[in-house]
Amino acid sequence: MAMDKKIVGEVFEAERSLYGLRDVEVAFCHFGGPLDGESPLKEGRNLYVHDSDFGIRYPLWHLESGKLENVHLGEGARAGLWYARDVDVLSSKIEAVKFARECDELDIVDSFVRGDEFGWKCHGLRLSSTKVEGIYSLLDSDRIEGRDFHQDGRYSMQYVRSSTFTGCSFKGRDAFWHAKDVVIADSRLEGEYLAWYSENLTLIRCTIDSHQPLCYCRNLTLVDCRFSGESDLAFENSDVHGNVLGGLGSVKNLRSGELLIEKETPIVDEDDVYEVNGKISFLGD
Numbered sequence: 455m456a457m458d459k460k461i462v463g464e465v466f467e468a469e470r471s472l473y474g475l476r477d478v479e480v481a482f483c484h485f486g487g488p489l490d491g492e493s494p495l496k497e498g499r500n501l502y503v504h505d506s507d508f509g510i511r512y513p514l515w516h517l518e519s520g521k522l523e524n525v526h527l528g529e530g531a532r533a534g535l536w537y538a539r540d541v542d543v544l545s546s547k548i549e550a551v552k553f554a555r556e557c558d559e560l561d562i563v564d565s566f567v568r569g570d571e572f573g574w575k576c577h578g579l580r581l582s583s584t585k586v587e588g589i590y591s592l593l594d595s596d597r598i599e600g601r602d603f604h605q606d607g608r609y610s611m612q613y614v615r616s617s618t619f620t621g622c623s624f625k626g627r628d629a630f631w632h633a634k635d636v637v638i639a640d641s642r643l644e645g646e647y648l649a650w651y652s653e654n655l656t657l658i659r660c661t662i663d664s665h666q667p668l669c670y671c672r673n674l675t676l677v678d679c680r681f682s683g684e685s686d687l688a689f690e691n692s693d694v695h696g697n698v699l700g701g702l703g704s705v706k707n708l709r710s711g712e713l714l715i716e717k718e719t720p721i722v723d724e725d726d727v728y729e730v731n732g733k734i735s736f737l738g739d
Contacts, residue, residue: 466494486510708732
């Protein structure tokens with residue numbers, strides 16, 4: 455992504471130091487210093503920023519058509535990328551809270567993010583070979599495509615819609631609450647209270663380790679999924695269709711649907727508030 459204009463090896467610490475920059479390559483620069491300015495590259499267009507370091511707030515708001523490669527956002531670069539469109543983030547390290555909010559068509563590849571409130575209210579977010587550590591990741595975002603994406607932190611993926619995840623892992627409680635029209639394949643999900651109140655959630659060949667997983671779900675589909683023996687009190691008041699390889703710790707009050715479980719599993723039938731009509735059968739019945 456070569457540009458005719460270049461800024462190389464400079465330090466920027468003042469407020470809006472490169473505001474409204476157009477069609478420029480920014481390389482080996484540092485954004486930060488005693489002046490403690492903010493928004494240095496706000497309203498940028500068609501920028502290639504690489505091998506640079508950011509230490510001040512709001513550095514990349516309203517960026518359109520940009521590529522960030524081998525950049526580092528330190529803890530001081532909070533709320534680094536907001537209201538951006540058509541941006542690629544490659545081989546980068548993000549260590550600041552609130553990175554990526556209300557962004558459209560954002561690709562994050564081969565990168566690491568450590569910070570809470572990552573990826574809120576984004577549309578068309580593609581994540582590959584990337585790890586995120588932090589709570590409340592990807593809240594209320596849609597059209598996410600995750601491949602080899604790994605999330606570690608509580609309350610992730612809540613209110614996510616129209617998204618797919620393949621070969622991923624999710625660790626932390628209350629993940630995928632209120633998710634809608636989401637497909638997760640060949641992935642691992644760990645943590646208590648998985649995907650409560652989800653709608654049209656499909657799990658394909660997934661491995662699940664969760665206390666009280668998948669409760670209050672509507673139109674939940676399971677295809678050849680495996681649960682740990684610690685996964686107990688599953689599917690309470692849920693509508694479930696599909697099959698489970700192996701067994702579970704226990705199943706409680708399946709509200710509706712049909713579920714085939716390979717191995718005999720304890721069925722807990724107590725504290726019914728809703729009418730329970732779900733059918734559970736075991737291989738060989």
